Amino acid sequence: xxxxxxxxxxxxxxxxxxxxxxxxxxxxxxxxxxxxxxxxxxxxxxxxxxxxxxxxxxxxxxxxxxxxxxxxxxxxxxxxxxxxxxxxxxxxxxxxxxxxxxxxxxxxxxxxxxxxxxxxxxxxxxxxxxxxxxxxxxxxxxxxxxxxxxxxxxxxxxxxxxxxxxxxxxxxxxxxxxxxxxxxxxxxxxxxxxxxxxxxxxxxxxxxxxxxxxxxxxxxxxxxxxxxxxxxxxxxxxxxxxxxxxxxxxxxxxxxxxxxxxxxxxxxxxxxxxxxxxxxxxx
Numbered sequence: 001x002x003x004x005x006x007x008x009x010x011x012x013x014x015x016x017x018x019x020x021x022x023x024x025x026x027x028x029x030x031x032x033x034x035x036x037x038x039x040x041x042x043x044x045x046x047x048x049x050x051x052x053x054x055x056x057x058x059x060x061x062x063x064x065x066x067x068x069x070x071x072x073x074x075x076x077x078x079x080x081x082x083x084x085x086x087x088x089x090x091x092x093x094x095x096x097x098x099x100x101x102x103x104x105x106x107x108x109x110x111x112x113x114x115x116x117x118x119x120x121x122x123x124x125x126x127x128x129x130x131x132x133x134x135x136x137x138x139x140x141x142x143x144x145x146x147x148x149x150x151x152x153x154x155x156x157x158x159x160x161x162x163x164x165x166x167x168x169x170x171x172x173x174x175x176x177x178x179x180x181x182x183x184x185x186x187x188x189x190x191x192x193x194x195x196x197x198x199x200x201x202x203x204x205x206x207x208x209x210x211x212x213x214x215x216x217x218x219x220x221x222x223x224x225x226x227x228x229x230x231x232x233x234x235x236x237x238x239x240x241x242x243x244x245x246x247x248x249x250x251x252x253x254x255x256x257x258x259x260x261x262x263x264x265x266x267x268x269x270x271x272x273x274x275x276x277x278x279x280x281x282x283x
Contacts (some may be wrong), residue, residue, distance in 0.1 A: 018248035019088040027055040030089040031244035035237045045098035050086025051244045087119045094251030104132045113151045127156030142174040149175040180252010191227035200239040204231045
């Protein structure tokens with residue numbers, strides 16, 4: 001039996017079509033977090049990424065702790081099972097027209113283009129709605145990044161790249177990504193320092209000038225949100241907008257009032273207060 005056949009057999013739907021999966025004694029469910037595009041008046045949810053939630057006898061289990069204690073082959077299977085589950089549940093987010101961000105590379109390896117093609121066929125998802133995310137690209141050689149990007153582009157998907165810490169411009173250019181994701185923990189440190197924020201604004205502006213969409217992750221406070229908006233980034237995500245919510249539950253707000261969300265808060269460097277002129281308008 002192939003891995004994809006085993007994955008198909010592990011996933012089942014309830015009476016209203018919400019998918020879950022069994023892995024041993026564990027029940028796997030999908031939770032989705034929205035990514036928002038900024039405009040003059042609103043923040044609009046345009047994409048979602050799935051995160052696995054694990055339950056044993058109705059009690060939650062911390063996903064990383066569970067996965068890290070699995071044998072290597074079981075870890076690979078559980079990770080790919082979660083990936084398939086998220087695509088299967090994309091229609092259960094409760095918001096129409098969202099793109100789907102799919103992490104195709106994790107510490108346990110690469111999800112193959114063939115597997116992704118199979119999932120798209122099984123679910124009927126249009127490949128143009130899929131954004132394949134390569135995490136921690138700095139750990140790969142340039143030729144490996146190019147190969148991965150080309151293989152998934154051949155399916156009709158777009159490519160996003162992310163790395164923990166400061167982005168590596170050489171790694172980014174190797175994959176010619178459509179989207180670059182700025183690490184949340186690194187961003188939260190940077191936005192406390194005026195000089196570092198100037199450099200980040202320049203970096204974001206350079207990427208956007210090259211036609212690359214920029215996502216800033218990990219936004220948790222209104223002051224961090226103001227700093228992220230000041231950089232000119234196109235897309236934003238973080239707990240300030242909302243935590244991941246289980247598929248099939250009440251969907252998050254797809255459109256948020258920009259002025260209301262930006263008001264209040266403090267403690268993060270404001271580029272306007274620092275006298276830095278913003279040169280790149282958020283898309």
